[in-house]
Amino acid sequence: MVENIDNLLKLAYGFSISKILFTAVSFDVFTKLSGTEKTAAQLSQELSLPERSFSRLLNSCTALGLLNKKDGRYSNTPLSEEYLVEGKPFYFGYHINALNSRLYGPWGTLEEIIKKDEFQPSVEGKSDDIIKAVSSTKEFARKAMMSQHNYSQLIAIDFAETIDLTGRKSFLDIGGGTGIFTAETAKRFPHxxxxxxxxxxxxxxxxxxxxxxxxxxxxxxxxxxxxNDPFPEGSDVALLSGVLDGYDEAICRDMIKKIYDYLPKGGLFYITESVINDERSGPVFPSIFSLILLLQTEKGDARSRGEMEEWLRDAGFKVVKYEVMSKRSGAYRNSGLITAVKE
Structure with missing residues (x-):
């Protein structure tokens, strides 16, 4: 809630905070500082950047809590060391670089996009939406999927630690992307x-x-x-993670019905999404994500618990429970998990 002028100013200057982070990651600042401390002069020389302007970026990163500064020497904070150093297990830089290259520019034309009320190609000069563009070239698929991988890593751990596959035989990850949900689940349920x-x-x-x-x-x-293609036979568990937000209601309903027809009686079906409330007024991230999908997809939108559960029941599923996963991935994205069963 915006309660005072300070909150309003933070909102108004949010674009600058994002670009400070994007620029520092693009310059590999945090990777260069991993496990060490350096002066602005040392870093600017390593990166072939002018010290006068570069030091201002470093000071801004310090003000934002991304760097420490003591006696003129900069070092990573624990958060930056864990998530912004390339090569670390939970490196988030691929996703940050994708936001910078694929969204920051088009986001500046939001007024025109809303006026036109239509999909705006924003995927590195391609005319397709993000879903179709991923199929266009091997190179773009890797870039897009590594961004998605960064986004999903901690959510996948939460998912694997939340579900119960006791007594199940086979797990089908539909539109599974980089396979991180499957990887984390397979480590917990190797049987x-x-x-x-x-x-x-x-x-x-x-x-x-x-x-x-x-x-x-x-x-x-x-x-x-x-x-369009039949699913591989034999699974009694199906997962649809971050897929429904890419399509309109009719396609989502068809997809859920296809999964219902595929699963055996008693089969489990899991859906994960960044869930917007039924009034579509919050939380903050799913609401922002809804606008991002306006830029990047032809018919996608953030999904609410109410609409997804309605689609499941209409297809024949029994909705068992809904829960928000936040232990490792945090609460900001409102990562919801719906568990349904085919009776």
Whole structure:
């Protein structure tokens, strides 16, 4: 809630805070400072940047709590060391770089996008929306999927620690992307079989992630289009993570019905999304995400608990429970998990 002029000023200057972070990550500032401390002169020389302007960026990062500064020497804060150093397990830089290259510019034209009320191509000069663009080239698929991987890593850990697959035989990750949800789940429930179903360029990225997590021998990769191709046979658990927000209601309903028809009686179905409230007035991140989807997809939108549960019931599912996952991934994204069963 905006209660005073300070809150209003923070909102008004939010764009500058984002760009400070984006620029520092783009320059590899935090990676250069990993495990050490350096002066502005040392860093500017390493990065071939002018010290006068670069030192102002470093001071702004310090003011924002991204860097420490003592006796003229800069070092990473614990947050930056964990999430902004390339090569660290939870490095978030791929996602930050994607926000900078794919969203920051188009976001500045939001007035025109809203006036036109139509999808605005904003994916590195491509005319497709983000979903179609991922299938266009191997190079773009990797860049887009690593951004999504960063976004999903901690949510995937929360997911694996929340669900119960006791007595289940086979898990199908539909539109599974980099496979991080499958990887984390396979580590916690190694007794069952796993399959990721997605497009070919995307599965190439998933191979690397599964190998990194040492679960590549537990997971089958099956190429296909989640809307038009039949699902691989045999699973009694299905996951749809961050997929429904890319499509309109009619396609979402068709997809859920397709999954209902696929699963055996008693089959489990999990949906995860950044969930907006039923009035579509909050929380903050899902509301922002709704606008991002206006820029990047033809018909996508943030999804509410009420509409998803309605679609599930109309397809024949029994909704078992809804919960928000936040232990590792935090509360800001309002990452909701719906558990449903085919009776």
């Amino acid at each position: 069952i079989e796993y399959t990721i179903f997605d497009r070919g360029f995307v599965l190439e990225v998933a191979k690397d992630i599964l190998k990194e997590h040492k679960v590549e021998d537990k997971v089958k990769l099956c190429e296909g289009d989640i809307l």
